Amino acid sequence: MELKDKKVIVTGGAAGMGKELVVQLLKKGSYVAALDINQEGLNNLKSELNNDRLSIHRVDVSNDQSLEDFKREYYSIHQEVDCLINCAGIIQPFVNVEQLDMNTINRVMNINFFGPFKLTKMFIEDLKKRPIANITNISSMGGFFPFPGQTVYGASKAALKLFTEGLYAESLDTNLKVMVVFPGAIATDIAKNSNVQMNTSASDSKMKMTSAPDASSQIIKGIEKDTFKLYVGKDAKFMNMLYKFNDKKAIAYINKMMKKMH
Secondary structure (H helix, E strand, O other), X not given: OOOOOOEEEEEOOOOHHXXXXXXXXXXXXXXXXXXXXXXXHHHHHHHHHOOOOEEEEEOOOOOHHHHHHHXXXXXXXXOOOOEEEEOOOOOOOOOOHHHOOHHHHHHHHHHHHHHHHHHHHHHHHHXXXXXXXXXXXXXXXXXXXXXXXXXXXXXXXXXXXXXXXXHHHHOOOXXXXXXXXXXXXXXXXXXXXXXOOOOHHHHOOOOXXXXXXXXXXXXXXXXXXXXOEEEEOHHXXXXXXXXXXXXXXXXXXXXXXXXXXX
């Protein structure tokens, strides 16, 4: 999909990988609507980029009224939509399932799964009317592989994975291209933005992480090449292979690694 002059929606656009996607899409010549719940971050983004092709929108993807308000606001500015990138996401506190309260569980599921689901439902009919269109959903390495202490986060990302794969199957005979992305460890502030405390050994980890600009570049190339599944980072590719080869050994390995982090 050629991105020049295409109209793209990016959730989680004020920080991290979402922000880098906005930056790189604008460099490609796209019109971009950046969504985020962080108004200050959006204002800083607008000021920093100073690009007339960028619109910013404070949106809570877990709130139905906020989504409906955004839809009206979006069409009043851009009229059409060619691409939807669901990038907004949070992690859960690093605790076992029995220690999670339902408010936290619902928040993780609403932001990571139901937000992308509802935005897809909101725009998919219009996307299919375009000559070519794309929906890209950012799942996670945790969406195909279990991480102890992140079970509900993983469930939300696994739901997004299969939802996206189902969209791909339903769109084979249409002009709509669909991609699901599985990032490994990306150097962003997702823990801070999720209000999750991490100890010093985790936040200062020597683990090799993919940079947000590199990850975003790979995602954009995937959209341009009509990729279906994209694994971002050597860790995501390695764990995908290891889990398929020996799932018990893979889980034991990551369990040992996670115990060092919290």
